[in-house]
Amino acid sequence: MSRIEKRFARLGEEGRKAFVAYIMAGDPDPARSAALMVGLPEAGVDVIELGMPFTDPMADGPTIQLAGQRALEAGQTLAGTLSMVRDFRRHDDETPIVLMGYYNPIYARGVERFLSEAAEAGIDGLIVVDLPPEEDEELCLPARAHGIDFIRLATPTTDDERLPAVLANTSGFVYYVSITGITGAATAQSAEIGPEVERIRAASGLPVVVGFGIRTPEAAAEFAAIGDGCVVGSAIVAENASGKPVEEVLAFVRSLAEGTHRA
Template sequence: MTRIDQTFARLRAEGRKAFVSYIMAGDPDTATSLAVMKGLPGAGVDIIELGMPFTDPMADGPTIQLAGQRALDAGQTLEKTLAMAAEFRKGDDRTPLVMMGYYNPIYSRGVDRFLTDAKAAGIDGLIVVDLPPEEDDELCIPAQKAGLNFIRLATPTTDDARLPKVLQNTSGFVYYVSITGITGAAAPEAADVAPEVARIKAATDLPVIVGFGITTPEAAEAIAGIADGCVVGSAIVKDIGEGRPVAEVLARVAALAEGAHRG
């Protein structure tokens, strides 16, 4: 079992939902993002998604696009992102780490080298938004052989004909994108999301986590209440982008986590 599998087993036993947070590695600089990262578990985060900055983040809205650009401008690289994970692991061997981003930086590094380095750094899973199931031989299957979960996105446009293909080599959890569009867009309504979550859960035993557009503790509670948990990214990244102190960012995260755990 990966740390992700262990975390969901523990949460089920405790009767709690998962709170997943996203930050962009290296935003606004490596030291600050590492400080936020180290504080996330204490703020109630169950799984950390660590963004890999990339020059052409097609699925991301302005908030995360700007975060990636800030990180790149500050000199963040895939090497430094892996080093951040390794540094985090020195003090936390429990919290799952999921690297999220696009295939280009992984391809440029070389898949075999990347997977070896990611495993050594303590990475537990990958979300690579621009690799469809038709390309599973490229990264998904090698990642799973290396002991990493490969987490797939399902969306409102993933119909019943497409869903089995999306799920076939997915592990860890399914990330349901609650709205059509980019990150940080309109807030999802639990009543609209619930039937879609139920449809996915009928097709898989994996946990279903819902993200995109969740910005308040109340929204986190509502969405977590109809799924196995929720993801918050843009709301946290926005606070970091505004230059708020680390302690203030983590206080916002704690409020969101509390809402999700009530779900």
């Protein structure tokens, strides 16, 4: 079993939902983001989503766009992000890590080189938001061959005709985007999400985590209760950008994790 499978299996045995936390690698500088990442598991994070900074993040809202810009200005590279994961793995070989971002930096590095390095570093999954299922041979299938899960996004506009293509080569879990639009731009409505999560879970046989528009422990509990867990990104990135000490950012993360685990 992969780390992702093991984590969801353990949570299922414990009757708990998964708390997935997103941070941007290198934001606002490599040292601070590494310190934040190291503290996430103790703060209750079950799966870490690590953003790969990119110059043209078309699916992200201002909060994560600015985080990526800060990281790039601080010198963060894809090689540096993989090195960050290697350092993390020296003391934590259990917490799943999913890289999230765009295809261009991977393509520029070379798919085979990137996947070999990612697997060696300890990456468990990829979310690449600008590669549709029609391009699975480009990265998804090679990633699976390296033992790396390829996690797909499903959205409110993913109808029954489109869903089979979206799920065909998906593994690990499905990320349900609870709103249409860019990250951090709106607040989701839980009443509208339940039937969609059930539809996707039934079609995929995979855990479904809900993300976008979740900013508080109360919202985390509400949405985690509907799915198999929830994802918080922009709220954590904004807290980190506030200049507060890392310990205070981790305290905020812990409050979100506790909300999720109450679901």
